[in-house]
Amino acid sequence: MTGKVTKIEKEPLDWAGRSLFHLMVLGVCLANPGCKSHPGSMFAVRNARAPVPGDISPAEAAPSPQPSIIRAASFRIEQESEGGRESGIDRDASESKVTEIEDGSEVRNQLVQLSVTPFAGVANDSADSITDLHSLIAQALSVHPRIQAARERVAALNNRVPQVTSLDDPVIGNTFWPIHDQALQTAGGRVGHQFSLAQKVPWPEKLIARGLVAQREAQVAAAEVAKAEREIVEAVQLAYYELWLADRLIEIVEENQELVGDLITIAEARYKTGGSQQDILRAEMEGDKLDDQLISLSRQKEQARADLGTLVRQPMHLMPTAFEQLDTDNIVPDLELLVAEAEQCNPSLQGLAAEIARDRAKQTLACLQQYPDFQLGLGYSIISDDQNVISPVANGHDNINFSIGVSLPIWRDKINGGVREAAHQRNSTIHLREAERDRLRGQLRRQVASAYAAKEQLELFRDRLIPKTEQTLEIATADYQGKKADFTDLIETYRELLSYQVQVARVQVTLAGTTAQIERTVGCESQRFFR
Numbered sequence: 001m002t003g004k005v006t007k008i009e010k011e012p013l014d015w016a017g018r019s020l021f022h023l024m025v026l027g028v029c030l031a032n033p034g035c036k037s038h039p040g041s042m043f044a045v046r047n048a049r050a051p052v053p054g055d056i057s058p059a060e061a062a063p064s065p066q067p068s069i070i071r072a073a074s075f076r077i078e079q080e081s082e083g084g085r086e087s088g089i090d091r092d093a094s095e096s097k098v099t100e101i102e103d104g105s106e107v108r109n110q111l112v113q114l115s116v117t118p119f120a121g122v123a124n125d126s127a128d129s130i131t132d133l134h135s136l137i138a139q140a141l142s143v144h145p146r147i148q149a150a151r152e153r154v155a156a157l158n159n160r161v162p163q164v165t166s167l168d169d170p171v172i173g174n175t176f177w178p179i180h181d182q183a184l185q186t187a188g189g190r191v192g193h194q195f196s197l198a199q200k201v202p203w204p205e206k207l208i209a210r211g212l213v214a215q216r217e218a219q220v221a222a223a224e225v226a227k228a229e230r231e232i233v234e235a236v237q238l239a240y241y242e243l244w245l246a247d248r249l250i251e252i253v254e255e256n257q258e259l260v261g262d263l264i265t266i267a268e269a270r271y272k273t274g275g276s277q278q279d280i281l282r283a284e285m286e287g288d289k290l291d292d293q294l295i296s297l298s299r300q301k302e303q304a305r306a307d308l309g310t311l312v313r314q315p316m317h318l319m320p321t322a323f324e325q326l327d328t329d330n331i332v333p334d335l336e337l338l339v340a341e342a343e344q345c346n347p348s349l350q351g352l353a354a355e356i357a358r359d360r361a362k363q364t365l366a367c368l369q370q371y372p373d374f375q376l377g378l379g380y381s382i383i384s385d386d387q388n389v390i391s392p393v394a395n396g397h398d399n400i401n402f403s404i405g406v407s408l409p410i411w412r413d414k415i416n417g418g419v420r421e422a423a424h425q426r427n428s429t430i431h432l433r434e435a436e437r438d439r440l441r442g443q444l445r446r447q448v449a450s451a452y453a454a455k456e457q458l459e460l461f462r463d464r465l466i467p468k469t470e471q472t473l474e475i476a477t478a479d480y481q482g483k484k485a486d487f488t489d490l491i492e493t494y495r496e497l498l499s500y501q502v503q504v505a506r507v508q509v510t511l512a513g514t515t516a517q518i519e520r521t522v523g524c525e526s527q528r529f530f531r
Helices: 002-010 012-030 042-046 091-101 105-112 133-143 145-158 204-272 277-312 335-345 347-370 412-481 487-522
Strands: 171-176 189-201 374-384 399-406
Touching (some): 145 204, 335 487
């Protein structure tokens, strides 16, 4: 020990430099090896190179889907900016639902298994193109970047928990006196170096409360995942229904082309018996109008396919198609069941319940600020006794010491202000949840009313208007052939029939789309909510 101290005294500055270097090496060795390649680390800066134009990450290379017209038209839950009426919510029941949204797995399973109620059957167009609505929904949920971004946010927030529940890094230091005659003197000799190790330790319950706040934040993000998934499912359904509508309208127009051909034949036969050639030309013009509609409908179909392909991120040559008949006869929504289940499943309500639980944890953390934090320390002093020592009894024994300190939470205004802030924030979130619940109830009432109106309208067209119009067309055709009616009456009846057929297809899509909106508002599988 004596020889080592003498060396330190002869080269104090050099020894101090080496000790500082050793401390730096210790800090580098304690660093996480997995972070050495991080762009912000000293290792990455040392090995950094200029970016090459060809260096594109897979995430940057993947094309971002353009916003779908159909998706833009989908039902959106507005954000309420004002507080609702005085809260009567069962707070414990609200916070108990938070545990149901720890991750989005349960919600995703419900979405993938979502009942495709409006379809009686779906056929495959080709082996390479997805034509099944169930498969399209599963594909969109697995690849859509918005959902992936929401899931990554949940993962990021889950990794915040170990950060806020861990202690701060300890601090190691060295105090030294390079000038011997000005160094600190003790009875045991001259102090050459004083090493210290300090650790800040907060009040134990504070770490628990911080971790709980971080967990609740992750649960709020998980509710956002469920909300994004519901929006994507609805957008896929609406886009699929629009594609089906285009196919159905093309089919109706092609069927009416045959009817117009029959009208032309009838007009030509009437012309041979003394009728007007004008009737033939008018019938041919109706055929030309149908050709024009086919062109527009073909463009509409390709646009719908593009929107649907964007949602599922399929290549242009593999864009999906829709087939078969929409089965909307069994869609009879039960309002009471829908409202009750929406209060349990709706992602917005689940997210607000998680926010209430988070605010309660923040309030607990604010109350804990009245308790002190601790500072623990360990010190080691190197003592020299061979020269420049004042004490006649110096023995050169090194010293070790321990220290403890506490913070003094004496500024009560600051602490009480934090507690009141957290309480007001929690009450605000409770009122927002009440307002959101009332809004969802009204939204479901409107959607159910729209569904019933569409169903009644569909029954009116199918059971009364179309059969009577077809009968009228047959009578008008017979009267025209018997020279008892004008060709104008025949054309008008034909146009009415075409209009009703088109309206039936549109009402079917409206009813199916309303069902998709109801499913999104509820947030759960909808099959059991329809009688």
